[in-house]
Amino acid sequence: MYRCNKALCKTCQFVKHGQKNFTTKGKTYSFKEFYNCSTDHVIYCISCPCGLLYVGRTIRPLRARFGEHRRLIEDGKDKHSVPRHFLEYHQKSTDGLQVWVLESIHNNLSESDRFKKLCSQETYWIFTLDTLSPGGLNEELDINTIL
Ligand SMILES: [Zn+2]
Numbered sequence: 001m002y003r004c005n006k007a008l009c010k011t012c013q014f015v016k017h018g019q020k021n022f023t024t025k026g027k028t029y030s031f032k033e034f035y036n037c038s039t040d041h042v043i044y045c046i047s048c049p050c051g052l053l054y055v056g057r058t059i060r061p062l063r064a065r066f067g068e069h070r071r072l073i074e075d076g077k078d079k080h081s082v083p084r085h086f087l088e089y090h091q092k093s094t095d096g097l098q099v100w101v102l103e104s105i106h107n108n109l110s111e112s113d114r115f116k117k118l119c120s121q122e123t124y125w126i127f128t129l130d131t132l133s134p135g136g137l138n139e140e141l142d143i144n145t146i147l
């Protein structure tokens with residue numbers, strides 16, 4: 001996982017720059033490819049300072065989606081599980097927040113198949129990393145993504 005190092009990128013400071021793997025709940029997972037803030041069609045993971053994880057997905061560059069998370073945290077919005085946790089436990093501070101890509105879905109599929117795979121792999125990672133509440137910051141599965 002790497003920083004994109006683009007000027008003005010507000011995500012670079014949060015990525016697990018230069019790391020080859022990450023460890024959670026006693027298990028270590030290696031990054032399969034080179035990812036950075038610009039990688040799109042990704043399943044990503046956010047960790048808070050207490051070590052709780054959130055798994056999400058986006059067809060946009062990681063930077064675009066992560067920017068939304070960051071702004072919601074700073075605004076103290078409480079509808080989404082991530083900003084609500086940061087409001088309750090971290091005084092809306094993004095200090096210690098980290099983000100990284102778990103997997104990217106390649107463009108060798110049609111856009112609709114690519115999106116389906118993105119959703120199914122998101123579900124896979126939510127269960128693999130055990131991020132459903134209370135073990136993590138995912139509140140519920142979008143029922144459409146289970147299929
Ligand atoms: Zn960046």
Ligand SMILES: [Zn+2]
Binds near residue numbers: 048051052085089
């Ligand atoms: Zn926390």
